[in-house]
Amino acid sequence: MTQIIQSLDEISSRYDAAFVDLWGCLHNGETAYPEAVEAMRRYRAGGGTVVLVTNSPKSRTGVEGQLAEFGVPKDAYDAIATSGDSARAAMFRGVVGEKVYVMGAWDSDKGFFEPLDVIENPVTITSVPLEDATGIVCVGPFDPMADPSVNRPDFLYAKQKGLKLLCANPDIVVDRGSKREWCAGALARLYTEMGGTSLYFGKPHPPIYDLARRRLAALGKDVGENSILAIGDGIGTDVAGAMGENLDSLFITGGLAAGETHDGDQPDPARLEAYLQREQTSPTYTIGHLR
Structure with missing residues (x-):
């Protein structure tokens, strides 16, 4: 059974690195959570290493710029x-071919289509209409407020052509301030349900954890698996991913699951237990908000 804690400080000394x-x-x-920022600063001051592991379809440079806009400082x-x-x-290795149909507002981070130096002989990617495509690159919905089902006609055509869909963000939904929006993962889920390949x-999924470990190694950090704590508010992404990687996890219930688990600032134990049973998962620790 998960352990409800009041602060990251209660458990931080047990871990050399955090995937956050x-x-x-x-x-x-829209804006940073001050308590969470301070928690990361304290953790780093105590010798911990923080790798931000995000389902953002942006490049890490794009995310870094976005964090600055939101007020998350680099020392966090x-x-x-x-x-x-x-x-x-994967895209520049050619997993969906060279002519791709791009879904989402990719203009906000054109760096997604800039070749990676670490890929030898990258394929040349060209954005084309769906009827000319060899595959689909989904960075998000065209309209994040529209139900994913609006894409059914295009997905039926794509499935019949045997196109694979590369999903750059497996999240189903995200809360932007007080508004809940659909993400690329909702479209990929629909395409899979329709018989397509996502x-x-x-x-x-494992690829991003491999990347996170390589980011740790690039910092000169030799951290054992038992010394990494995964932190997140997604029960089907952060917690499920941690369990799949045999990592301990800290579940933030005040995010996506607040409606199912909270009566106040911290999760209600009975509601939390019922929620975790429904989701058939078991985070190592749980807290209302990262602090």
Whole structure:
């Protein structure tokens, strides 16, 4: 059974590194959470290493710029691993071909389509209409407020052509301030349910954890698996991913699951237990908000 804690400080000395989610943990899509920022600063001051592990389709450079806009300072983290970078690496290896149909507002981070130096002989990616595509690159919905089912006609055509869909963000929904929006993961889930093939590179899937470990290694950190704590508010992404990687986890219930688990600032034990039973999962620790 999960242990409800009041502060990261209660358990931080047990871990040399933390894989920390962003949306719902360090910021709400508009502004930073001051208590969470201070928690990361304290953790780093005590010798811990913070790798931000996010399902953002942006490059790590793009995420770094976004964090600055939201008020998350650079001294709150050491490195960034994004679903976008993991997906980009696969894209430039040609997993969905060279002519791709791009879904989402990719103009906000054109760095997604800039070749990666770490890929030898990257394929040349060209954005084309769906009827000319060899595959789909989904960085998000065209309209994050529209039900994913609006994409059914295009997905039926794509499935009949045998196109694979590269999902740059496996999140189903995200809360931007007080508004809940659909993410690329909702579209990929629909495409899979319709019989199409979706390729995932963010949490809870292994590629992004491999990238996060490589980010740690690049910092000169030799950290054992038992010394890494995964922190996040996504029960199906952060917690499920941690369990799949045999990592301890700290579940932030005040994010996506607040409605199901909270009566106040901290999760209600009975509601939390019922929620975790429904989700058939078991985080190591639970807290209302990262602090």
